[in-house]
Amino acid sequence: MSRRxxxxxxxxxxxxxxxxxxxxxxxxxxxxxxxxxxQVLAVHHRSDNNTLRAVLGNQAxxxxxxxGRTNPWPDGAILGKLVWxxxxxxxxxxxxxxxxxxxxxxxxxxxxxxxxTGGWGFARWLGKAQxxxxxxxxxxxxxxGCHQPVKDRDFVFTKPAELP
Amino acid sequence: MSRRxxxxxxxxxxxxxxxxxxxxxxxxxxxxxxxxxxQVLAVHHRSDNNTLRAVLGNQAxxxxxxxGRTNPWPDGAILGKLVWxxxxxxxxxxxxxxxxxxxxxxxxxxxxxxxxTGGWGFARWLGKAQxxxxxxxxxxxxxxGCHQPVKDRDFVFTKPAELP
Numbered sequence: 410m411s412r413r414x415x416x417x418x419x420x421x422x423x424x425x426x427x428x429x430x431x432x433x434x435x436x437x438x439x440x441x442x443x444x445x446x447x448q449v450l451a452v453h454h455r456s457d458n459n460t461l462r463a464v465l466g467n468q469a470x471x472x473x474x475x476x477g478r479t480n481p482w483p484d485g486a487i488l489g490k491l492v493w494x495x496x497x498x499x500x501x502x503x504x505x506x507x508x509x510x511x512x513x514x515x516x517x518x519x520x521x522x523x524x525x526t527g528g529w530g531f532a533r534w535l536g537k538a539q540x541x542x543x544x545x546x547x548x549x550x551x552x553x554g555c556h557q558p559v560k561d562r563d564f565v566f567t568k569p570a571e572l573p
Numbered sequence: 574m575s576r577r578x579x580x581x582x583x584x585x586x587x588x589x590x591x592x593x594x595x596x597x598x599x600x601x602x603x604x605x606x607x608x609x610x611x612q613v614l615a616v617h618h619r620s621d622n623n624t625l626r627a628v629l630g631n632q633a634x635x636x637x638x639x640x641g642r643t644n645p646w647p648d649g650a651i652l653g654k655l656v657w658x659x660x661x662x663x664x665x666x667x668x669x670x671x672x673x674x675x676x677x678x679x680x681x682x683x684x685x686x687x688x689x690t691g692g693w694g695f696a697r698w699l700g701k702a703q704x705x706x707x708x709x710x711x712x713x714x715x716x717x718g719c720h721q722p723v724k725d726r727d728f729v730f731t732k733p734a735e736l737p
Contacts, residue, residue, distance in 0.1 A: 445736060446612050446635075452625045454618040454659070457667035461616045463627060471610075493734055495618070500722050500730060503621035507734035537737040558664050566664060570657055570671035572609060573701040 431539045434532035436546040444489045450474050451570045461507050464567045465489040474569035481563040486518045510537055526553045527564040595703045598696035600710040605679060608653045614638050615734045625671050628731045629653040638733035645727040650682040674701055690717045691728040
């Protein structure tokens with residue numbers, strides 16, 4: 410029993426480590442917990458890079474979307490985007506379905522913390538390995554630059570989808 | 574005060590009625606509560622009818638999807654599909670976004686209750702008005718007929734998307 414204990418302890422430590430092994434983004438943003446359970450706000454298909462996307466919102470974002478408070482979005486709102494390569498559905502010729510997972514990316518609204526980027530903190534984790542995107546904290550300039558065309562919509566491309 | 578009371582009571586009754594005014598499907602299935610908060614399992618784009626779709630799962634379905642128990646899906650699993658007309662994103666030329674809401678449809682797994690249709694109960698509510706689909710309970714033959722090509726996958730077209 411005593412000889413087995415170190416092995417068991419090592420196994421438990423490994424299990425604990427793997428549960429929280431996702432590295433923070435270079436700007437310090439950590440992967441939001443439980444984002445897979447967030448409410449879906451919209452879905453998109455982009456033909457330029459052949460991807461399907463689900464846009465999710467945390468509780469604050471989902472509530473704001475339902476109440477039309479999206480310009481600006483309130484502090485505390487987090488938008489998440491799950492992106493997959495689009496592949497032809499193998500049993501429905503004219504349907505595209507999610508293939509390989511590409512990345513998960515997030516916009517965290519905190520006006521006080523992120524004044525230089527419209528009040529939003531940006532972060533992205535690549536692939537199933539969830540590797541943080543960006544060599545250093547300046548990666549957000551790329552994100553923010555791309556979102557300039559929707560500056561008048563609080564820098565958010567997504568309009569929450571109509572739901573009854 | 575006494576003259577106003579009937580009006581107030583009427584207003585309250587109307588508010589209460591509208592909160593639960595969605596009619597059951599002709600086969601008796603009622604609109605699942607809280608489906609907008611369910612976990613997203615997949616997204617699809619169908620070019621034959623130009624729609625974008627989010628496939629959601631209730632807690633039992635989401636757990637089964639994560640654990641790979643989807644052939645067959647367990648009793649208690651409910652799959653929901655939210656369907657929108659696809660429209661061109663007004664700020665991103667090569668992106669499609671959700672336009673008008675088309676319908677919400679559901680598959681309810683209950684092997685004992687629905688043996689004639691593969692263990693699944695089918696239901697659909699149309700548009701923002703959430704009008705039940707089908708003239709009578711036989712409408713499920715149309716649903717079940719369309720799902721025959723995926724009989725070997727427990728009659729489900731959706732493969733849960735890969736997620737880290």
